Amino acid sequence: MIEVALSPTEIKDYRSQPLDSFTSVVFDTLRATSSIITGLAHGVTAFVPLETLEEARARKRSDPALLLAGERRGVAPPGFDLGNSPREFKKLAGQKILLTTTNGTAALRSVAGSAEVLVGALLNIDALAAAVAESRPTQLLLVCAGTHEDFSLEDAITAGALVHRLCSLGQQELSDAAILVRCLYEKVADDLEVWLKRSRNGRALLEINKENDIVDCSRLSVLSAVGVLRGEEVVLRA
Amino acid sequence: MIEVALSPTEIKDYRSQPLDSFTSVVFDTLRATSSIITGLAHGVTAFVPLETLEEARARKRSDPALLLAGERRGVAPPGFDLGNSPREFKKLAGQKILLTTTNGTAALRSVAGSAEVLVGALLNIDALAAAVAESRPTQLLLVCAGTHEDFSLEDAITAGALVHRLCSLGQQELSDAAILVRCLYEKVADDLEVWLKRSRNGRALLEINKENDIVDCSRLSVLSAVGVLRGEEVVLRA
Numbered sequence: 001m002i003e004v005a006l007s008p009t010e011i012k013d014y015r016s017q018p019l020d021s022f023t024s025v026v027f028d029t030l031r032a033t034s035s036i037i038t039g040l041a042h043g044v045t046a047f048v049p050l051e052t053l054e055e056a057r058a059r060k061r062s063d064p065a066l067l068l069a070g071e072r073r074g075v076a077p078p079g080f081d082l083g084n085s086p087r088e089f090k091k092l093a094g095q096k097i098l099l100t101t102t103n104g105t106a107a108l109r110s111v112a113g114s115a116e117v118l119v120g121a122l123l124n125i126d127a128l129a130a131a132v133a134e135s136r137p138t139q140l141l142l143v144c145a146g147t148h149e150d151f152s153l154e155d156a157i158t159a160g161a162l163v164h165r166l167c168s169l170g171q172q173e174l175s176d177a178a179i180l181v182r183c184l185y186e187k188v189a190d191d192l193e194v195w196l197k198r199s200r201n202g203r204a205l206l207e208i209n210k211e212n213d214i215v216d217c218s219r220l221s222v223l224s225a226v227g228v229l230r231g232e233e234v235v236l237r238a
Numbered sequence: 239m240i241e242v243a244l245s246p247t248e249i250k251d252y253r254s255q256p257l258d259s260f261t262s263v264v265f266d267t268l269r270a271t272s273s274i275i276t277g278l279a280h281g282v283t284a285f286v287p288l289e290t291l292e293e294a295r296a297r298k299r300s301d302p303a304l305l306l307a308g309e310r311r312g313v314a315p316p317g318f319d320l321g322n323s324p325r326e327f328k329k330l331a332g333q334k335i336l337l338t339t340t341n342g343t344a345a346l347r348s349v350a351g352s353a354e355v356l357v358g359a360l361l362n363i364d365a366l367a368a369a370v371a372e373s374r375p376t377q378l379l380l381v382c383a384g385t386h387e388d389f390s391l392e393d394a395i396t397a398g399a400l401v402h403r404l405c406s407l408g409q410q411e412l413s414d415a416a417i418l419v420r421c422l423y424e425k426v427a428d429d430l431e432v433w434l435k436r437s438r439n440g441r442a443l444l445e446i447n448k449e450n451d452i453v454d455c456s457r458l459s460v461l462s463a464v465g466v467l468r469g470e471e472v473v474l475r476a
Contacts, residue, residue, distance in 0.1 A: 006389060009247050013387070149251070151244060153414035176391035176438050183425040184418055200414050 002166065004142045004159055004177035007151040008103065011110050011143055023137035024111040025118045025128065025162065028145035029154040030201040031084050032104025033227075034121040034217040035069075036234055038086040041124075041225035043093025046233040049105035053077055056100040067092065070100040074208050086123075086216040096233075103152075107145035108229060114141065119227030119234055122158050122192060126221040129165035131237060140166075142181070153184075153199035154217075157192065160185025161220070193218040240404065242380045242397055242415035245389040246341060249348050249381055261375035262349040263356045263366065263400065266383035267392040268439040269322050270342025271465070272359040272455040273307075274472055276324040279362075279463035281331025284471040287343035291315055294338040305330065308338035312446050324361075324454045334471075341390075345383035346467060352379065357465030357472055360396050360430060364459040367403035369475060378404075380419070391422075391437035392455075395430065398423025399458070431456040 005011045027033055036047050050056040053072070057079070060068045069082035069089075076083035084101055099105060111117055116135065120128045120142075132140060142162065144155035160181035163174065167182065174182070188195040196202045196218045197211075205214055228237040243249045265271055274285050288294040291310070295317070298306040307320035307327075314321035322339055337343060349355055354373065358366045358380075370378060380400065382393035398419035401412065405420065412420070426433040434440045434456045435449075443452055466475040 004389075006244055007248060009251055010245060013247055147414075150413070151242075151415045151418070153417055156418055175388070176385075177389045179391055179436065180389070180394060180418070180422055184421050187421040187425045198417065 001173040001175060002140045002142065002163060002171065002178040003175045004144065004181055006144055006156065006177055008146040008149050011107055014141065015110050019111055019114040022114045022139045022141045023116045023118065023132065023135060024114040024141045024143055025120045025132065026104070026107045026111065026143045026145060027120045027155040027158045028101065028104030028107060029121055029158045030196065030205060030217055031086060031213055032099065032101040032145070033119050034123055035084055035086045035089050036099070036119050036227050037121045037124045037223055037225055039089030039092060039097065040227050040236045041223040042090045044089060044095055044097055046096045046235045047099045048096065048233050049108045050098055050100045051106050051109060053100060056098050059098050067095055067097045069097050072102065074204060074210065085210065085213045087212065103145040103147060107143050108234070111141065111143055112229060117229035118237065120158060120162060122161060122218060122220050123223045124221065124225055125158070125161045125165065127224040127226050129162055129169060131226045132166060133169045147201055152201055154196050154201060156181045157185055157188055157195060192220060239411040239413060240378045240380065240401060240409065240416040241413045242382065242419055244382050244394065244415055246384040246387050249345055252379065253348050257349055257352040260352045260377045260379045261354045261356065261370065261373060262352040262379045262381055263358045263370065264342070264345045264349065264381045264383060265358045265393040265396045266339065266342030266345060267359055267396045268434065268437070268443060268455055269324060269451055270337065270339040270383070271357050272361055273322055273324045273327050274337070274357050274465050275359045275362045275461055275463055277327030277330060277335065278465050278474045279461040280328045282327060282333055282335055284334045284473045285337045286334065286471050287346045288336055288338045289344050289347060291338060294336050297336050305333055305335045307335050310340065312442060312448065323448065323451045325450065341383040341385060345381050346472070349379065349381055350467060355467035356475070358396060358400060360399060360456060360458050361461045362459065362463055363396070363399045363403065365462040365464050367400055367407060369464045370404060371407045385439055390439055392434050392439060394419045395423055395426055395433060430458060
């Protein structure tokens with residue numbers, strides 16, 4: 001059965017549940033999980049998702065060799081080495097990166113108790129589908145990170161892209177929310193960049209002149225890296 | 239701006255908010271709001287939504303002239319006069335009906351503090367769109383009643399049908415969730431009965447031999463009645 005946590009409010013419901021029978025896949029399409037996949041595909045050794053600025057800055061102080069990346073209101077907080085644009089993570093092979101973003105890192109931490117936590121984006125959707133199909137979980141939870149407290153269109157589109165592919169690979173049991181996101185994806189699949197720009201996050205990125213990020217995040221299945229949470233780090237899944 | 243509470247978890251978030259600037263529209267497509275619209279269209283004077291069986295039975299004892307209707311696990315509870323099938327409410331002109339269902343009545347009560355609470359179904363979708371367009375709310379909240387704690391496909395489809403129509407009437411500001419349900423509706427609009435049968439509630443109704451109810455609830459815009467919450471009663475909106 002494929003379940004979907006559509007929004008941060010729904011994700012909270014899973015925080016208190018035993019998730020050890022679940023494989024979870026976290027989507028923060030604009031931009032945290034797209035940045036993570038881009039980094040891992042280009043040799044970053046690990047991302048450490050952290051929920052608060054304080055936590056991230058404290059870790060940086062105790063280990064200055066790590067790079068500090070992330071965003072608040074779309075831009076890198078003061079003193080950070082990097083923001084949250086996928087293209088910033090293309091030339092950092094061999095580095096380990098502390099990452100704190102508004103929703104993506106919190107979503108990753110919320111489902112950390114799952115049997116396996118994968119990291120998804122449009123960028124790696126076919127590789128992700130292959131990884132899920134290979135591990136054959138009895139319960140699959142797709143986690144749409146959202147924006148602050150709200151549902152985000154682009155995360156549901158990406159979740160739908162995965163459901164669409166898993167159905168092609170033989171998956172049949174879908175929750176109503178899984179049917180929903182599949183229908184959404186099939187409706188918008190031919191114009192992903194256009195629909196990402198129509199989303200609230202897309203419009204916010206356009207306003208701060210980050211159109212390139214939307215373009216970068218809307219590319220479908222151009223990378224074969226899949227991220228997996230091991231302890232507190234997201235690393236390349238073998 | 240059109241907002242959408244996609245699931246019971248999200249509806250709970252609105253319980254504590256001041257809703258006096260909102261017009262809310264509640265959808266419990268399979269079957270509570272479809273039954274209400276069918277009843278109002280056929281002369282039922284009012285429905286009184288009640289959350290618990292105890293509450294409903296107590297009201298019936300204190301006023302035995304009222305009819306007691308509703309469901310648990312899809313069927314009428316012991317001692318009830320009526321279940322929750324739309325066709326049961328076609329020959330009850332002049333009657334007042336106490337109604338308790340798993341999700342629909344709770345959703346109605348959750349947004350009772352709104353400036354206006356309307357009742358929606360596929361059955362009355364054009365009349366509903368006209369009523370909303372006429373009242374020109376600055377904030378419109380579409381409430382998908384769901385199933386127990388979960389998102390229900392059929393409520394999102396109906397919410398999407400309304401968004402689709404409001405966009406045709408000039409509405410432009412959509413939240414991401416409003417875009418989502420509109421996309422869903424546009425994907426499934428040509429086969430509403432098929433998609434209602436694919437939903438979790440649809441499959442549950444098929445299992446208890448209530449296919450007729452799905453057929454009845456999937457008819458698009460065949461009734462012009464719109465329900466509105468006045469005090470504790472849902473009545474015909476003038």
